[in-house]
Structure formats: structure tokens, C-alpha cells
Amino acid sequence: MAQKQYSVRLFVSSDLGKDLGVVLDKAQSHYVATVMRQQKDDKVALFNGRDGEWIGVLQEVHKNHCLVHLVEQRRPQTPEPDIYMLFAPVKKAQTNMIVQKATELGAAKIMPVQTVRTHGERIRNDKLNLQALEAAEQCQRLNVPLVEEIQKLETTLLALEPDRILIFCNENLTGEHPLEVLNGLKGASKWAVLTGPEGGFTDEECAFIESRENTHTISLGPRLLRAETAAIASLTLLQATCGDW
Amino acid sequence: MAQKQYSVRLFVSSDLGKDLGVVLDKAQSHYVATVMRQQKDDKVALFNGRDGEWIGVLQEVHKNHCLVHLVEQRRPQTPEPDIYMLFAPVKKAQTNMIVQKATELGAAKIMPVQTVRTHGERIRNDKLNLQALEAAEQCQRLNVPLVEEIQKLETTLLALEPDRILIFCNENLTGEHPLEVLNGLKGASKWAVLTGPEGGFTDEECAFIESRENTHTISLGPRLLRAETAAIASLTLLQATCGDW
Known part of the structure; x- marks a missing residue:
């Protein structure tokens, strides 16, 4: 309404x-x-x-x-889907955009991860949390997602609860069709989405990610999406299949 | 591969x-x-x-x-899904972003439309076509979508082929679930997606859009998406259900 x-x-x-x-x-x-x-x-x-x-x-x-x-x-306060957005920071403007869009798209927590090909300008968590707050105010959300401090990819993945489903968006086009994968996960209650840096993950990183239990690799189509587009697209698909859309 | x-x-x-x-x-x-x-x-x-x-x-x-x-x-040259992206231009940076992302997401044609609440900075078609060209070069597309001159919403809609499916993203949350609607349209071959300006469409515009044959209204979830997020999310869903993902 x-x-x-x-x-x-x-x-x-x-x-x-x-x-x-x-x-x-x-x-x-x-x-x-x-x-x-x-x-x-x-x-x-x-x-x-x-x-x-x-x-x-x-x-x-x-x-x-x-x-x-x-x-x-x-x-009234209502619960939102429990989805973490994990992403490799890119340039400042795009990193800001990912935080803003992940907030609009209902991510519960936003977690920057350091990858081999992340050439980080420094992450300003105070600024990113302000970005999330302003986006939450604008998009009619009832809460504000926390933007965590950046951590190494490996550290973040090892700290995730083992039963949290991880959706790995691999730009190498080796993943399965996103809707086929996500439709099979509707019963789950905790998710995380991981998108990569410009230049993608290294082969070693891909192997490490895919070796994690409860990890599913999806493709985001035949064109090479920019990092921020991949983040928006993957959250959209997750909300539309398993979330509150 | x-x-x-x-x-x-x-x-x-x-x-x-x-x-x-x-x-x-x-x-x-x-x-x-x-x-x-x-x-x-x-x-x-x-x-x-x-x-x-x-x-x-x-x-x-x-x-x-x-x-x-x-x-x-x-x-080899391969055909792409025949999807038009219709959108109400917003501020310059966001309009540029919509053109860039629509290109990455495989829109065949990009059509800015003038709505009641479109407060247009002037649209520079030469710049927008350059944006589309650069995005196509980067995203590995085999063609470059045309960015058309801005036209009134009514003019654009009346000029669409009657059998082209129009997906209307209405921020008033009155639409049906996007995947239910899109899954029912898999047999079609020509689509257009329409997203609105900041502040949304007027009631009269909504009535006009929805009175068109072959028009389907979808919701993009319970949070209010910005204009550029709505454009990216709707193209993502269309490509993932009916397109080439």
C-alpha cells in the first residue's frame, strides 16, 4: 500500500x-x-x-x-532477512555506492573484505556507517546495517557461522544459474553474499571460498559486471527469491 | 568458461x-x-x-x-535479449550510472523519458552514448546499446510495439512479486522495463501506464529504492528470468 x-x-x-x-x-x-x-x-x-x-x-x-x-x-518493528553483504572494496565512490545500495536492498550487515587484488584506498568506517545511516533514513528501513571494519577474506569467512549460506558471485562464469541455486535455498534463514574486486579473485582465493561448507557459486550472466553492479544484482536476486520481496 | x-x-x-x-x-x-x-x-x-x-x-x-x-x-556475433530500458532521468551522476549499468546488464536500447516529476538537467545524448560505449567495451558486450533522445513518457509508450511486454516498476508497492510476474512471461521475446523519477510517477501517469496492453506492474520490495537502484534491480530480475543469464 x-x-x-x-x-x-x-x-x-x-x-x-x-x-x-x-x-x-x-x-x-x-x-x-x-x-x-x-x-x-x-x-x-x-x-x-x-x-x-x-x-x-x-x-x-x-x-x-x-x-x-x-x-x-x-x-511496528519487524524482523528483516538475515543477509550479510561481503565485498572487496574498490575505489572510494564505488565503495560508498555499495554501502548505500546494500542498505537500500536490506543487507543486515556490511562486511568489507581484503582480497589479493583489493588495492585499498583506506576504508573510512565512520564515513561508511554514515552512508548506511543516511540510506536507511531515505529508504524507509526500520534499522541501520552495521558496516564492519575491513578484515582479510580468510578471517571473515572463517568467522562466519558454519550454517550461514554463502552465495559466491564468481565473475569467471563458472557458477550455476543464480535462480536455480537460490530457489533451492528458500528454507534457509541466514545468508551471506560475496562479490569480488576489479580483476576478480585469484584461483587460490576461489578454491578457498568454494572449499567452505554451505557455499554456492552463482553466475551473474555473460557480461562482466563491475564490482558495484555485481553487489546490487546479487542482493536483488537473493531478496527476490529468499528474502522479503 | x-x-x-x-x-x-x-x-x-x-x-x-x-x-x-x-x-x-x-x-x-x-x-x-x-x-x-x-x-x-x-x-x-x-x-x-x-x-x-x-x-x-x-x-x-x-x-x-x-x-x-x-x-x-x-x-562470433550472438543475438542478445531484446530489452529496452525506459527510465526517468534524475541527477546527472545517477543518469550516467543508469546508462552504464543498463549497458552492463545487457539492455538493447536505453530510452530516457520525461515524466511530471522529472526535473531535468539537460540530457546530453552525446555524453550518454559515450558512457554506453565505454561500458560496452569494459563489460565484454559485442554491441553498444543506443541511448535515445529524451521523449515524453506518453510519446515513448505510444510508440512501443503493442506486443512488447512492459514491466512497470511502481514504487508505491502496489505491484505483484517480480519473480511471479516474470516467470509467467518467459515465452515472450520483446521486453521493456520502466522505472520512475525521485518522487515517483503521478497517479495519472500510473493509470496511463497500466492502461497499456501487455503491461505488468511489479514491486521491488518493501524498501524505497532510489531511481538508479530500481533500474539495476529490475534489469537484473528480467535477465535472470527471461534473458540470457
């Missing part, structure tokens, strides 16, 4: 509930008062990842400080 | 065939000689959208002028 979109929708850490007051921080107050030019008595939407989404009325609007009086819960 | 990637892969307009010579234009010669530092006797890959992909040997390398001697056809 179509729902009214509120022009201001913010993630806060405070508890949310009927008649509670929430004080917005300085950056949010600047956004509300100066950028969005909201005024006393305007309505805003707030979420905190725990209490669903709430509609509140602005009681005080100052550029450093806003006070919201919560009036009603608009949506 | 994994195939060797040539570091230089170029689209040319010349005919391609055994022992033919191809002269690269000034921009391509600059790229080959100066950017990629190729030398006499290095191999390059060429395609023209008609004769498949050919491997050639550089016989002369100058920064304004290169001559390639074609030695063997690497891949």
Missing part, C-alpha cells in the same frame, strides 16, 4: 514510545531547521532500530536543538 | 574480418599508445556490433594513429 512519505525521517538512539520527548542532536537539528526548514508543529518520522517507526510533532525548532513529541507509532 | 581478458578492447565502426586492417581514430590511438602504453605487436580486441569480437595485432602505434591487423575471430 502507498504510504505518506514524511519529508524528514531520522534515525535516533533514544527509546521511542507514546508521549516521549526526543531531543535531536546538533547535526540533525541543523538539517531539520535550516536545510528542511521545518517549523513548530510540523511532523517528522523517527526510528531507532528497536521500537518501530514513530510520528512526532516538533515542539521546539532551533538550529542547534530540536525537541520532538512522539504521538503515534506508524509501523 | 574463464576467458583471457585483453587489456584493450575497443568498439570500432569498420568491418572486421581475417587479415583486414583497422585504423583506430585519434582518441582511441591516444588511449592505446599513451594511456595503456601498448606497443607494436601487442594484441588488442575489437568489436563492431556486427562481426563478433576479433583479436588484432598492433602494427603501427602512434599517439594519433594506430593500425591493427586482424588475425582471428575470438567470439
Whole structure:
């Protein structure tokens, strides 16, 4: 069903509930008062990842400080599919894009991994977490995925729960058809998707990945997708088959 | 199967065939000689959208002028799915991204449409066609999709062949599950996908789109996707169900 979109929708850490007051921080107050030019008595939407989404009325609007009086819960908190997005960071703009799109597409956790062919500009986790937060505010999600610190591919894979299904997107076109693989996994409850760097994984990395239990290699078609396109495409397919689409 | 990637892969307009010579234009010669530092006797890959992909040997390398001697056809020309990507342009960077990704994902034709909520920066078709060409060179496609001039949504829809299936991605979440819809369309041979602007289509536009024969409305999940994410996600789903994945 179509729902009214509120022009201001913010993630806060405070508890949310009927008649509670929430004080917005300085950056949010600047956004509300100066950028969005909201005024006393305007309505805003707030979420905190725990209490669903709430509609509140602005009681005080100052550029450093806003006070919201919560009036009603608009949506209850609902669980989302438990999907981790593992990806090899590429250039800064594309890495930002992957974080933004993975958030929009409902990844529960976003995990950059260091591979042999990852030539990393440094990963700024503070910036990437802000990117995820802003994307969650925009896309109507009820929570914000965590962007983890970058780790070596091997370290990340060894730390995954053994029963978490890993979908390995191999650009060498050796994988099976994605829908055939994913349709066979509908009963599972925990997934991770792994996409590679420009230039792909090394043969040794591929062998290591595929030696993991509960790992399935898929192809993403006959054209060579860029790293960020592969991330978006694989999450799309997973959400459409096993997720909440 | 994994195939060797040539570091230089170029689209040319010349005919391609055994022992033919191809002269690269000034921009391509600059790229080959100066950017990629190729030398006499290095191999390059060429395609023209008609004769498949050919491997050639550089016989002369100058920064304004290169001559390639074609030695063997690497891949024959093969038909691609007949999918048009219709989208409402958004900001310049996102419009560029949609053209690039639609090319990677194998759209046969890319058609910007003017909608009520399209606040157009001017569309530069020359730049967008260059974007498509570069994406095709990178993604190993054997042809380059045409980016058409922007037209009004109504004009574009009325000009589509009546039997071309139109997949309408409606962000109001009123559509059916994408895989249920697309799985029912596997027998078709001509498709178009339509995604909207920031802010979505108006109610009147939705009614007009849905009144068209052979139009199917799909949902892209419970989160509100940005315009460029919706374009990538919808093409992914169409290629994976009805296309060449």
C-alpha cells in the first residue's frame, strides 16, 4: 500500500514510545531547521532500530536543538532477512555506492573484505556507517546495517557461522544459474553474499571460498559486471527469491 | 568458461574480418599508445556490433594513429535479449550510472523519458552514448546499446510495439512479486522495463501506464529504492528470468 512519505525521517538512539520527548542532536537539528526548514508543529518520522517507526510533532525548532513529541507509532518493528553483504572494496565512490545500495536492498550487515587484488584506498568506517545511516533514513528501513571494519577474506569467512549460506558471485562464469541455486535455498534463514574486486579473485582465493561448507557459486550472466553492479544484482536476486520481496 | 581478458578492447565502426586492417581514430590511438602504453605487436580486441569480437595485432602505434591487423575471430556475433530500458532521468551522476549499468546488464536500447516529476538537467545524448560505449567495451558486450533522445513518457509508450511486454516498476508497492510476474512471461521475446523519477510517477501517469496492453506492474520490495537502484534491480530480475543469464 502507498504510504505518506514524511519529508524528514531520522534515525535516533533514544527509546521511542507514546508521549516521549526526543531531543535531536546538533547535526540533525541543523538539517531539520535550516536545510528542511521545518517549523513548530510540523511532523517528522523517527526510528531507532528497536521500537518501530514513530510520528512526532516538533515542539521546539532551533538550529542547534530540536525537541520532538512522539504521538503515534506508524509501523511496528519487524524482523528483516538475515543477509550479510561481503565485498572487496574498490575505489572510494564505488565503495560508498555499495554501502548505500546494500542498505537500500536490506543487507543486515556490511562486511568489507581484503582480497589479493583489493588495492585499498583506506576504508573510512565512520564515513561508511554514515552512508548506511543516511540510506536507511531515505529508504524507509526500520534499522541501520552495521558496516564492519575491513578484515582479510580468510578471517571473515572463517568467522562466519558454519550454517550461514554463502552465495559466491564468481565473475569467471563458472557458477550455476543464480535462480536455480537460490530457489533451492528458500528454507534457509541466514545468508551471506560475496562479490569480488576489479580483476576478480585469484584461483587460490576461489578454491578457498568454494572449499567452505554451505557455499554456492552463482553466475551473474555473460557480461562482466563491475564490482558495484555485481553487489546490487546479487542482493536483488537473493531478496527476490529468499528474502522479503 | 574463464576467458583471457585483453587489456584493450575497443568498439570500432569498420568491418572486421581475417587479415583486414583497422585504423583506430585519434582518441582511441591516444588511449592505446599513451594511456595503456601498448606497443607494436601487442594484441588488442575489437568489436563492431556486427562481426563478433576479433583479436588484432598492433602494427603501427602512434599517439594519433594506430593500425591493427586482424588475425582471428575470438567470439562470433550472438543475438542478445531484446530489452529496452525506459527510465526517468534524475541527477546527472545517477543518469550516467543508469546508462552504464543498463549497458552492463545487457539492455538493447536505453530510452530516457520525461515524466511530471522529472526535473531535468539537460540530457546530453552525446555524453550518454559515450558512457554506453565505454561500458560496452569494459563489460565484454559485442554491441553498444543506443541511448535515445529524451521523449515524453506518453510519446515513448505510444510508440512501443503493442506486443512488447512492459514491466512497470511502481514504487508505491502496489505491484505483484517480480519473480511471479516474470516467470509467467518467459515465452515472450520483446521486453521493456520502466522505472520512475525521485518522487515517483503521478497517479495519472500510473493509470496511463497500466492502461497499456501487455503491461505488468511489479514491486521491488518493501524498501524505497532510489531511481538508479530500481533500474539495476529490475534489469537484473528480467535477465535472470527471461534473458540470457
